[in-house]
Amino acid sequence: NAGVMQNPRHLVRRRGQEARLRCSPMKGHSHVYWYRQLPEEGLKFMVYLQKENIIDESGMPKERFSAEFPKEGPSILRIQQVVRGDSAAYFCASSPSGHPSNFGPGTRLTVT
Amino acid sequence: GQQVMQIPQYQHVQEGEDFTTYCNSSTTLSNIQWYKQRPGGHPVFLIQLVKSGEVKKQKRLTFQFGEAKKNSSLHITATQTTDVGTYFCAGLANAGGTSYGKLTFGQGTILTVHP
Numbered sequence: 001n002a003g004v005m006q007n008p009r010h011l012v013r014r015r016g017q018e019a020r021l022r023c024s025p026m027k028g029h030s031h032v033y034w035y036r037q038l039p040e041e042g043l044k045f046m047v048y049l050q051k052e053n054i055i056d057e058s059g060m061p062k063e064r065f066s067a068e069f070p071k072e073g074p075s076i077l078r079i080q081q082v083v084r085g086d087s088a089a090y091f092c093a094s095s096p097s098g099h100p101s102n103f104g105p106g107t108r109l110t111v112t
Numbered sequence: 113g114q115q116v117m118q119i120p121q122y123q124h125v126q127e128g129e130d131f132t133t134y135c136n137s138s139t140t141l142s143n144i145q146w147y148k149q150r151p152g153g154h155p156v157f158l159i160q161l162v163k164s165g166e167v168k169k170q171k172r173l174t175f176q177f178g179e180a181k182k183n184s185s186l187h188i189t190a191t192q193t194t195d196v197g198t199y200f201c202a203g204l205a206n207a208g209g210t211s212y213g214k215l216t217f218g219q220g221t222i223l224t225v226h227p
Contacts, residue, residue: 033215035215035217040220040222041219041220042116042118042200042202042217042218042219042220043155043200043202043215043217044217045214045215045216048214056214058214059214091154091155100215101145101157101160102157103147103154103155103156103157104154105153105154106154
């Protein structure tokens with residue numbers, strides 16, 4: 001039973017480019033959460049999605065960031081026009097209900 | 113908004129010594145979870161506490177949830193080098209009568225174990 005999958009594991013982007021981070025939840029899980037972790041800090045909630053619906057995006061920056069979880073395919077976290085402050089580890093978690101506990105390996109984004 | 117404070121930020125111990133990390137929430141929690149993260153790794157779920165005053169044990173690890181459901185602790189007895197990593201608590205608060213996965217993480221305690 002594969003765990004939460006994330007890709008890419010490492011992503012390097014220049015300032016102004018777009019970053020697309022993908023998350024495939026565990027089989028049977030329809031709830032996806034995205035968290036961001038800055039170096040030596042805890043994880044900060046960004047967004048909670050169910051299939052085709054954004055339930056809570058209160059942790060998402062108002063501009064440049066968007067997330068989706070389509071009916072088919074992985075959840076996507078999209079960051080437009082990246083800046084150096086976007087450099088962080090982005091973790092996705094999934095669950096069959098409203099309580100996440102399984103985190104993916106993360107995508108480490110570096111903006112140069 | 114809800115805040116979760118965790119102390120200490122760093123802890124260095126000799127192998128065989130005990131270790132404790134403490135977590136305090138600004139609001140009453142529905143439940144609290146504990147995670148371990150190795151350097152370069154991802155958070156790995158350890159346990160979830162739900163009941164007021166709950167105590168759970170996993171081998172050398174003991175987890176407690178306070179009576180007021182606002183604080184928690186993780187205690188490791190006789191640390192080993194395999195215990196190194198960052199330990200996070202994460203609180204889940206009720207949101208409008210329903211709770212869902214908006215975990216609020218503490219800053220974590222980085223544990224170093226010297227052989």
